[in-house]
Amino acid sequence: MDADADAFTGTDLACLRGSRMVFVGLDFALRPGGALLLLGPNGSGKSSLLRLMAGLLRPFRGDMTWRGVSLKAEPDALRGHVHYVGHADAVKPVLTATENLRFWAAMDGNADPEAAARQALADLGVPHIADTPGRFLSAGQKRRLNLARVLAAPAPLWLLDEPTVALDKAGVKLLEGVIDAHRKAGGMVALSTHADIALPGATELHLDDFTPAADEDEDDA
Amino acid sequence: MNRFMVMVGRDLRLALRQGSDAAVAVMFFVLCVVLFPFGVGPEPNILARIAAGVIWVGALLASLLSLERLFLADYEDGSLELLSLTRLPLEAAVLAKTLAHWLVTGAPLIAAAPLLAVLLNMDSAGFGALILALAIGTPLLSLIGAIGAALTLGARRGGVLMSLLILPLYVPALIFGAGAVDAALHGLSPRPHLLLLAGMLAAALPLAPLASAAALKQSMS
Numbered sequence: 001m002d003a004d005a006d007a008f009t010g011t012d013l014a015c016l017r018g019s020r021m022v023f024v025g026l027d028f029a030l031r032p033g034g035a036l037l038l039l040g041p042n043g044s045g046k047s048s049l050l051r052l053m054a055g056l057l058r059p060f061r062g063d064m065t066w067r068g069v070s071l072k073a074e075p076d077a078l079r080g081h082v083h084y085v086g087h088a089d090a091v092k093p094v095l096t097a098t099e100n101l102r103f104w105a106a107m108d109g110n111a112d113p114e115a116a117a118r119q120a121l122a123d124l125g126v127p128h129i130a131d132t133p134g135r136f137l138s139a140g141q142k143r144r145l146n147l148a149r150v151l152a153a154p155a156p157l158w159l160l161d162e163p164t165v166a167l168d169k170a171g172v173k174l175l176e177g178v179i180d181a182h183r184k185a186g187g188m189v190a191l192s193t194h195a196d197i198a199l200p201g202a203t204e205l206h207l208d209d210f211t212p213a214a215d216e217d218e219d220d221a
Numbered sequence: 222m223n224r225f226m227v228m229v230g231r232d233l234r235l236a237l238r239q240g241s242d243a244a245v246a247v248m249f250f251v252l253c254v255v256l257f258p259f260g261v262g263p264e265p266n267i268l269a270r271i272a273a274g275v276i277w278v279g280a281l282l283a284s285l286l287s288l289e290r291l292f293l294a295d296y297e298d299g300s301l302e303l304l305s306l307t308r309l310p311l312e313a314a315v316l317a318k319t320l321a322h323w324l325v326t327g328a329p330l331i332a333a334a335p336l337l338a339v340l341l342n343m344d345s346a347g348f349g350a351l352i353l354a355l356a357i358g359t360p361l362l363s364l365i366g367a368i369g370a371a372l373t374l375g376a377r378r379g380g381v382l383m384s385l386l387i388l389p390l391y392v393p394a395l396i397f398g399a400g401a402v403d404a405a406l407h408g409l410s411p412r413p414h415l416l417l418l419a420g421m422l423a424a425a426l427p428l429a430p431l432a433s434a435a436a437l438k439q440s441m442s
Binding site for chain 1 (some may be wrong): 235299302309
């Protein structure tokens with residue numbers, strides 16, 4: 001693995017959840033403009049790997065480097081450089097869509113969070129929900145609002161965990177366009193999905209290739 | 222600092238939109254204290270003697286009741302994970318959340334306390350000490366309670382567990398808080414008690430957010 005100065009890489013990663021090894025010996029490399037598509041059946045560790053990349057989980061073994069800095073030595077090196085979209089949409093029911101977004105934009109250091117929030121909603125095709133409280137949004141609208149969060153403040157690394165869930169076809173198209181623009185501007189994307197999503201030139205990572213041999217957890221049987 | 226204020230502002234806005242949480246804590250406090258005359262009888266001398274202790278116990282319980290939900294909503298909707306990825310250290314986010322929580326639930330307790338003191342026939346000589354002790358003591362209660370709220374996050378019946386963990390830690394605040402009022406009522410200076418309370422607050426201010434943030438990180442992985 002060459003140590004690219006501006007890349008995000010992982011070497012020999014292993015992830016332990018509870019008493020089960022989810023994957024072992026996993027390597028990945030993401031370069032500016034690159035995309036990593038995580039594939040595999042349910043439970044193969046797609047979400048775990050994304051949480052590992054975000055720093056929400058610690059790897060059981062192995063290390064990751066962000067722009068040449070080892071995350072084992074500097075766990076905070078990724079802080080503020082990453083947008084993570086998980087299964088939960090983090091939408092507050094009593095705040096309007098704009099207020100929800102404005103908060104995250106301000107936390108991510110955007111100087112004009114209000115304008116950024118409205119622009120991001122427009123970019124994801126939902127400018128009309130700007131003043132709607134979170135509790136009146138549909139699942140798809142909440143998902144778009146959560147995805148708008150990654151646009152409201154720039155960050156080089158996007159980690160998207162099944163971003164197409166609850167999105168309609170038009171929504172997936174918009175997302176593809178947004179990801180494409182992000183990559184053209186030198187951003188990196190890692191995303192997991194079961195749906196079809198066009199990621200030209202993406203590296204595919206099949207998580208089930210790294211599932212440890214079954215005899216390692218025979219005591220579970 | 223800017224992000225810290227954004228965080229405080231967002232939590233204040235959430236609390237004011239929902240409204241009920243803040244009101245419930247004060248109502249609980251008032252009802253809890255008002256129950257005592259019914260239980261111990263309307264003898265003014267007895268009530269005057271126990272007033273300080275009763276008000277402080279009421280404040281402890283009210284603070285505990287409302288603190289249980291301090292991190293719960295953010296934990297359940299995924300906001301907490303996202304917060305841990307922003308540039309604002311989790312310790313500072315905890316402090317901001319605790320401050321916002323204290324402003325909407327702790328501060329009204331201080332305002333309600335003199336009224337309850339009159340109700341319990343407490344001598345007016347103790348009012349100043351009571352308000353001062355509560356003004357120093359309730360932030361201390363919030364800070365300690367935040368540790369419990371973080372530790373029991375995600376646990377089944379977390380509220381009960383939190384009471385068991387945190388109430389013993391509230392004992393020093395109770396002793397010196399009630400002691401300050403008693404001293405003032407007996408014509409002594411409440412100063413040593415208040416200084417001890419302030420000392421505890423000064424220690425909790427940096428230490429409690431550290432402990433809470435460590436517990437939150439644990440519950441998120």
